[in-house]
Amino acid sequence: MKPTVYILFICLFGVALHIRAQHKVDSLTYYYQVVGHPESNSQxxxxxxxxxxxxxxxxxxxxxxxxxxxxxxxxxxxxxxxxxxxxxxxxxxxxxxxxxxxxxxxxxxxxxxxxxxxxxxxxxxxxxxxxxxxxxxxxxxVEDESSRATLLNNIGNLYLDKNEYTKALMYFEEAYDKSPYLSLKMKARVLDNLGVAQSKLNLPEALPNLLEALSIKENSNYVPGIITSYSHLSDYYLDIGDKEVARDYGYKALDLAKILNNPQYLESALSTLMLLNGTPEVVQYKKLKDSLEKARRNAKDNFEYYRYQFSEQQRLFEESEFKRQKLFMLLVLVVLVFIAVYFVGRIKHNKEKLQKVFETETRISKKVHDEVANDVYQIMTKLQSSKETEEVLDHLEAVYRKTRDISKENSEIDVGSNFGETLMELLKGFHTEDVRVLVQNISKVEWKLFSNLQKATIYRVLQELMVNMRKHSKATYVVLKFKQNGKRFQIQYTDNGVGTELCKKNGLQNTENRIKSIKGSITFETDNGAGFKALIRI
CATH class of the missing domain: 1.25.40.10 (Tetratricopeptide repeat domain)
Known part of the structure; x- marks a missing residue:
C-alpha cells in the first residue's frame, strides 16, 4: 500500500470513529431531552x-x-x-x-x-x-433554597391528600416564602397548591392565589400546569356550590388534556366531570372505585423498598456469616491437617519401627555369628583334640547349628536389584530330600516397583512361614504362587502338612504385624490334618 493511500485510510478511519462517537453523544443528548419533554409514548x-x-x-x-x-x-x-x-x-x-x-x-x-x-x-x-x-x-x-422549596411543596401535597389542610398550608407557606429563589413555573406551582389549601380552609385569599397561579402558567405557556389549575379551580367552585363555573373549568381541563393526549390528565378531567354531571349512583360508583383502587395499591408488597431498607443489615449479616464460614473452614482445615499429620506421622513411625526391627535382627544375627557360633566352634575343636566323649560333641554341634540358623534367619537382606534371586535362594534353602518346595512365577514379579521396606518385609514373612513349616507341619511339599497386576501383588502359600488349630501367636502373629505395617494383609486357612494355607496381599 502506498504511503499516501495508507495515510488517507487512517484519516478516514479516524473520521468514522469520530462520527460514531459523535452519534452516540448526540443520541444521549436527544433521548435525555425526550425524557424531560416527551411528545408521545413511543418516544x-x-x-x-x-x-x-x-x-x-x-x-x-x-x-x-x-x-x-x-x-x-x-x-x-x-x-x-x-x-x-x-x-x-x-x-x-x-x-x-x-x-x-x-x-x-x-x-x-x-x-x-x-x-x-x-x-x-x-x-x-x-x-x-x-x-x-x-x-x-x-x-x-439539601441546602439550596430552590430545592428545599420543591421538597416542602411535595410534603404539603402529601398532607393535602390526607385532608390535613392546616399542615399542608404550613408547608406551602414556607415553600412560597422562598419565591425569590424559584423559577416562574415552580412559583406558580407552589402558589396554586397554596390556594388549594386555603380554599379547603375557607380562607379569602384562596381564589386570588389560584387565579394568579393560572395567569403565570398561561404567560409561560405551561400547558400541564394550566390543566392542573383548571382542575383546582373546578374543585374550588364545586366546593362553594357553583357547578356551572366548575363544569366550565372542567371542560377546559379536558380540552387541553385531549391536546396533550396524556392519559393521566384525561382520566383526572373526566373523573371531575363525572362527579359534576353524573347521577348519585355514578358519583357513588366513582367513589367506591377510587376507594377500591386505593386499597389495592396500599396492599401491594413494596418488596424493593424493604430490600433497600434492610440491605445494610443484610450486608452486615452476610459479612458476619462469611467470616463465620471462613473461621469454620479454617478450623476444618486445621483439623484435617492435624489428622493428616497424625496419620502420616503414625505411618512414618511404623515404618521407622519396622526398620529398627530389621536393624535389630541384623545386629543380633551378626553378634550371634561373630561371638556365640565362633565360641562354640572353638570349644568343639578343643574337645576333639582332648578326645572327649562323642555325646558332648554331638550336643555342641546341635547348638552350633541352632546359632547358625538364628544368624541366617536374622541376617542382613539384599533388597537391591538382585532381590528376586535372594528370595529364591531363601526358598530353595528349605528344599530337602524330605520336603519339595515349588515356586511359581517369581521371575515375572517387577521388584523395582516395591520399596526396600516392602521387599524386606516380604522376605521375613516368607522366611517365618517356611521356618514354621519346617518345625511344625511335617509337610512333604510346599507351593508358593506369585501373582502381580500392576501395583497389586499377592503370594499364595500352600503345604500338605498336618495343619493346626488356627491360633495367631508367636510366628503367625509376627507375620501379620509385619504385613500390616506395609499396608498389606495376610489370611490363614488351616485345620488339623488338612494342611496349611496363607494368602498375602499388598
Missing part, C-alpha cells in the same frame, strides 16, 4: 430502550456513576408511563450502586434526587408514610 419507549442498553454498557465498563445516571432516567420514564413499581425498582437499584461509591458532592446530589423521586412514587402508590420518609431524607441533605 418515551425508545428513550427507555436506549437508556436500558446504556445502563448495561455502563455496568459492563464498571462506570457506576453513568449507570446511576441511566437508572434515574429510567425511573423517570417508568413514572411517566405509569409503571410505578418498576420506577421504584430502578430508583432502589440506583441507591444500591451509590452505596458502592465513596461519598462526594455528586453522590449527595444523586441521593437527594432519588429520595425525592421515591417520595413522588410512593405518593402515587398511596403510601404517604413512605413518601414522607423519603422526602424528609432528601430534606436533611
Amino acid at each position: 418515551l419507549a425508545k428513550a427507555y430502550n436506549f437508556f436500558k442498553q446504556h445502563k448495561n454498557q455502563s455496568l459492563q465498563k464498571k462506570d457506576i456513576e453513568k449507570a446511576v445516571f441511566d437508572l434515574r432516567l429510567l425511573a423517570s420514564i417508568e413514572k411517566k408511563m405509569g409503571l410505578l413499581s418498576d420506577s421504584e425498582i430502578s430508583s432502589v437499584e440506583a441507591l444500591e450502586l451509590l452505596g458502592q461509591m465513596e461519598d462526594s458532592e455528586k453522590i449527595k446530589e444523586n441521593r437527594i434526587g432519588i429520595y425525592n423521586h421515591l417520595g413522588i412514587v410512593y405518593r402515587s402508590l398511596d403510601n404517604p408514610s413512605k413518601a414522607l420518609e423519603f422526602y424528609n431524607k432528601s430534606l436533611e441533605l
Whole structure:
C-alpha cells in the first residue's frame, strides 16, 4: 500500500470513529431531552430502550456513576408511563450502586434526587408514610433554597391528600416564602397548591392565589400546569356550590388534556366531570372505585423498598456469616491437617519401627555369628583334640547349628536389584530330600516397583512361614504362587502338612504385624490334618 493511500485510510478511519462517537453523544443528548419533554409514548419507549442498553454498557465498563445516571432516567420514564413499581425498582437499584461509591458532592446530589423521586412514587402508590420518609431524607441533605422549596411543596401535597389542610398550608407557606429563589413555573406551582389549601380552609385569599397561579402558567405557556389549575379551580367552585363555573373549568381541563393526549390528565378531567354531571349512583360508583383502587395499591408488597431498607443489615449479616464460614473452614482445615499429620506421622513411625526391627535382627544375627557360633566352634575343636566323649560333641554341634540358623534367619537382606534371586535362594534353602518346595512365577514379579521396606518385609514373612513349616507341619511339599497386576501383588502359600488349630501367636502373629505395617494383609486357612494355607496381599 502506498504511503499516501495508507495515510488517507487512517484519516478516514479516524473520521468514522469520530462520527460514531459523535452519534452516540448526540443520541444521549436527544433521548435525555425526550425524557424531560416527551411528545408521545413511543418516544418515551425508545428513550427507555436506549437508556436500558446504556445502563448495561455502563455496568459492563464498571462506570457506576453513568449507570446511576441511566437508572434515574429510567425511573423517570417508568413514572411517566405509569409503571410505578418498576420506577421504584430502578430508583432502589440506583441507591444500591451509590452505596458502592465513596461519598462526594455528586453522590449527595444523586441521593437527594432519588429520595425525592421515591417520595413522588410512593405518593402515587398511596403510601404517604413512605413518601414522607423519603422526602424528609432528601430534606436533611439539601441546602439550596430552590430545592428545599420543591421538597416542602411535595410534603404539603402529601398532607393535602390526607385532608390535613392546616399542615399542608404550613408547608406551602414556607415553600412560597422562598419565591425569590424559584423559577416562574415552580412559583406558580407552589402558589396554586397554596390556594388549594386555603380554599379547603375557607380562607379569602384562596381564589386570588389560584387565579394568579393560572395567569403565570398561561404567560409561560405551561400547558400541564394550566390543566392542573383548571382542575383546582373546578374543585374550588364545586366546593362553594357553583357547578356551572366548575363544569366550565372542567371542560377546559379536558380540552387541553385531549391536546396533550396524556392519559393521566384525561382520566383526572373526566373523573371531575363525572362527579359534576353524573347521577348519585355514578358519583357513588366513582367513589367506591377510587376507594377500591386505593386499597389495592396500599396492599401491594413494596418488596424493593424493604430490600433497600434492610440491605445494610443484610450486608452486615452476610459479612458476619462469611467470616463465620471462613473461621469454620479454617478450623476444618486445621483439623484435617492435624489428622493428616497424625496419620502420616503414625505411618512414618511404623515404618521407622519396622526398620529398627530389621536393624535389630541384623545386629543380633551378626553378634550371634561373630561371638556365640565362633565360641562354640572353638570349644568343639578343643574337645576333639582332648578326645572327649562323642555325646558332648554331638550336643555342641546341635547348638552350633541352632546359632547358625538364628544368624541366617536374622541376617542382613539384599533388597537391591538382585532381590528376586535372594528370595529364591531363601526358598530353595528349605528344599530337602524330605520336603519339595515349588515356586511359581517369581521371575515375572517387577521388584523395582516395591520399596526396600516392602521387599524386606516380604522376605521375613516368607522366611517365618517356611521356618514354621519346617518345625511344625511335617509337610512333604510346599507351593508358593506369585501373582502381580500392576501395583497389586499377592503370594499364595500352600503345604500338605498336618495343619493346626488356627491360633495367631508367636510366628503367625509376627507375620501379620509385619504385613500390616506395609499396608498389606495376610489370611490363614488351616485345620488339623488338612494342611496349611496363607494368602498375602499388598
